[in-house]
Amino acid sequence: MTSPAETKSALSFYRASSIITGVFLLFVVAEMVIKYGFGQTIWAGGSAGFLGLVPNPVDNTGFPEEGIDISKTLLQVHGLLYVIYLFADFRIWRLAELKFKDFVVIALGGIVPLSSFFIERSYHKKLEVIFAAKVGQKN
Numbered sequence: 001m002t003s004p005a006e007t008k009s010a011l012s013f014y015r016a017s018s019i020i021t022g023v024f025l026l027f028v029v030a031e032m033v034i035k036y037g038f039g040q041t042i043w044a045g046g047s048a049g050f051l052g053l054v055p056n057p058v059d060n061t062g063f064p065e066e067g068i069d070i071s072k073t074l075l076q077v078h079g080l081l082y083v084i085y086l087f088a089d090f091r092i093w094r095l096a097e098l099k100f101k102d103f104v105v106i107a108l109g110g111i112v113p114l115s116s117f118f119i120e121r122s123y124h125k126k127l128e129v130i131f132a133a134k135v136g137q138k139n
Helices: 004-038 070-096 100-108 115-138
Strands: 040-044 052-055
Touching: 004 040, 004 070, 004 100, 004 115, 040 070, 070 100, 070 115
Parallel strands: none
Antiparallel strands: 040 052
């Protein structure tokens, strides 16, 4: 059976992970616009200063010798956050006994820019009703 504490924890974790993943996805979109639209890579340290833009090299030669490629770091962090988001998605999907379609729709929230905010909002309302009914059946 599902306890009220477990459902509240799952909903809170899902909400936090969807917001954080959505924000980082927007950072990734901005990074892609800068990289492919303007031909620049976000760089930190070295000759670029604290945070700067360097021209995209043709074959990865031409980057500053020192510093961190923030563009790659953003992609890696978003990937890690998306895995955590999928775990939160799986957790609420399992607890609420939703259809597989719902799992896929929620999972798309971490891939399609801005959708995580809207999907989280609509599913959070549905899940509160589902969990309230489950807790009511238990009593």
